[in-house]
Amino acid sequence: MAELRRQSLVAYGEPLRETIVERPKPRGSEVLVHVERCGVCHSDLHLQDGYFTLGGDRKLDVTSGRALPFTLGHEIAGVIESAGEAAEGATVGRRVAVYPWIGCGVCAACRAGEENLCSAHRHLGIVADGGFATHVLVSHPRYLLDYAPLPPTIAGPLMCSGLTAYSALKRLTGRPERGPVLLVGLGGVGMMGLAIARALFRQAPIVADIDSEKRNAALAAGAAQAYDPSDPQARKAITTATGGLFTVCDFVGSDKSLQFSTAVLARGGKVVVTGLLGGMFSMGAAMFAIKAMTIEGTLTGTLAEAQEVLDLARAGKIAPIPTRDRPLNEAQAALDDLRAGRVVGRTVLSA
Numbered sequence: 255m256a257e258l259r260r261q262s263l264v265a266y267g268e269p270l271r272e273t274i275v276e277r278p279k280p281r282g283s284e285v286l287v288h289v290e291r292c293g294v295c296h297s298d299l300h301l302q303d304g305y306f307t308l309g310g311d312r313k314l315d316v317t318s319g320r321a322l323p324f325t326l327g328h329e330i331a332g333v334i335e336s337a338g339e340a341a342e343g344a345t346v347g348r349r350v351a352v353y354p355w356i357g358c359g360v361c362a363a364c365r366a367g368e369e370n371l372c373s374a375h376r377h378l379g380i381v382a383d384g385g386f387a388t389h390v391l392v393s394h395p396r397y398l399l400d401y402a403p404l405p406p407t408i409a410g411p412l413m414c415s416g417l418t419a420y421s422a423l424k425r426l427t428g429r430p431e432r433g434p435v436l437l438v439g440l441g442g443v444g445m446m447g448l449a450i451a452r453a454l455f456r457q458a459p460i461v462a463d464i465d466s467e468k469r470n471a472a473l474a475a476g477a478a479q480a481y482d483p484s485d486p487q488a489r490k491a492i493t494t495a496t497g498g499l500f501t502v503c504d505f506v507g508s509d510k511s512l513q514f515s516t517a518v519l520a521r522g523g524k525v526v527v528t529g530l531l532g533g534m535f536s537m538g539a540a541m542f543a544i545k546a547m548t549i550e551g552t553l554t555g556t557l558a559e560a561q562e563v564l565d566l567a568r569a570g571k572i573a574p575i576p577t578r579d580r581p582l583n584e585a586q587a588a589l590d591d592l593r594a595g596r597v598v599g600r601t602v603l604s605a
């Protein structure tokens with residue numbers, strides 16, 4: 255029997271374990287992709303836990319819709335190994351990045367091209383088996399995007415951290431004359447955001463992170479200034495230097511990060527939130543009007559945006575972020591390192 259090896263979630267809150275199943279044969283429009291690399295994302299930690307922290311004791315349960323053992327991993331780049339008879343263009347041997355945010359195809363969001371927001375989705379590595387494995391089954395070749403001349407270590411993470419950052423930053427590009435964008439939080443998505451912001455904005459972005467190592471990495475990667483949001487003087491320093499900001503991207507999504515992000519806004523400013531760290535945010539309701547403020551959330555991005563960010567990267571406009579390669583059987587160690595804050599940039603697993 256041809257095998258499919260994977261590092262599986264066998265119980266919530268427990269370490270991943272290797273499971274081996276028979277390698278599926280793609281039927282109809284399905285395509286079997288041999289995984290070359292799969293990035294490790296912060297949301298994998300929440301899926302392993304089975305919940306997101308909302309604040310205090312409140313949790314958002316995310317254990318439904320997923321049979322165990324389950325394969326996490328949604329930042330996949332690989333090679334087409336076989337394809338069903340109706341999978342047009344899925345040439346065996348083609349190297350592809352996999353768009354994982356696959357929708358039902360019939361709901362209002364899907365019909366508008368927003369499969370990432372589908373109400374009955376089949377997102378890979380979220381409810382359908384993902385890429386911490388030797389192979390992944392994809393329902394249709396439209397989700398497979400050519401990534402040459404990029405390496406698979408870069409192409410895979412572009413499908414989540416890159417796409418998330420791109421989609422969020424695109425919502426802030428309308429007012430370049432109003433000063434620099436502030437990027438809050440320099441984890442994998444934030445560092446990718448910095449690289450993408452340098453391609454999308456004329457002015458170099460300013461950044462904020464509590465970790466000095468990450469601030470230094472950002473300065474080395476072209477940030478104009480770096481601030482420590484845990485420093486009580488930081489907010490004043492930013493508003494004094496800039497007069498208040500019109501565009502902020504919060505890659506953390508915690509009570510503290512959102513307090514910081516809104517505190518440095520100018521009147522008419524906007525914060526886009528992509529982070530999922532947790533906590534409870536509160537603000538005087540009148541402040542929305544008094545500051546003419548917008549807080550907007552985003553969740554990954556559309557297939558069209560995935561193509562756009564991939565095109566930017568393939569054109570050499572996105573500087574590669576630091577990446578560490580690890581074998582698939584170190585998936586749990588990679589998750590542990592990410593949870594402990596020991597990762598700068600992105601970790602990618604190779605089967």
Ligand SMILES: [Zn+2]
Pocket residue numbers: 295296297298328414415
């Ligand atoms: Zn992700």
Ligand SMILES: [Zn+2]
Pocket residue numbers: 357358359360361362363364365369372373374375
């Ligand atoms: Zn849908």
